[in-house]
Amino acid sequence: MAFLAGYGGQIKQGSNTLLTVTDWELDPSADMYETTVIGAGRAKTFLPGLYGATVALKINFDATDTNGAIALQGNLFSATPSALAFTLSPNGGTNNYTFNAYVKDMKIHNPVNNLVTADTTLQITGAVSYA
């Protein structure tokens, strides 16, 4: 068993590490086509179809960190995909997800009594690879 602690995670955009991310969530999912027919019992049956994924990032907004939220914001406005690599934990180069993604939305949140945050959703385009 080798459990992983979240603080060791890392995100890179190209070769730049994003330093202000507090949380990320990757949710790959596949469409399921139902193949259930009459006369084959009560159990439903399915055939997997297209798969895709989105990513949710929680970011502490830092306007001086041009590799972080500012870079993602730039990709949103220019419709440029980001080449991202997620590492669950520095673990000898394993536990890495890599993919290209468009920035789908950003929510810049400015509370009076806490940090400014930029919650971001990425739409992955193409395959997700894991190594």
Place this chain on the structure above:
Amino acid sequence: MSDLATIVQIAAIARLRADATLQGLMTSGTSPEWNIFDQGGGGVTIPAFPYVYLHPFHMQLGTAQTLGQDANDIYLLVDSYTRSQGFDQARQIAARVYALLHGPIAGQLTLSKGSHVLALFDNRQELEEVQDGLVQRIADRYKLYVTG
């Protein structure tokens, strides 16, 4: 966890000592300390009233922690002691300290290591104590977000 408590304390004391308005309120203070010390920092010489003690009394894992970067939330206790007729003098000192520490208008502290993100006033207690006579004490607590 990186330990930024001392660095934050040094920066906060330096800011308070450097303020001309607060220097004016510290009527018994002299340069460069102006009766503003670490908790117990008067040492064997008890400073004459009024005086201010700063002490980072509580530290926890930080709100500003991010992947790959450590952070602390540090609660800073600022005690303003006076021997006066009522709390007016202590409140004037505490109000000036508030202006120098709280929020983005006061601005981020300059740290020798790490980054100060935000300082917020948390709570206040006004206490009357007996120390060879009545003493007014205002205990203010500030929450400081630091990272690095």
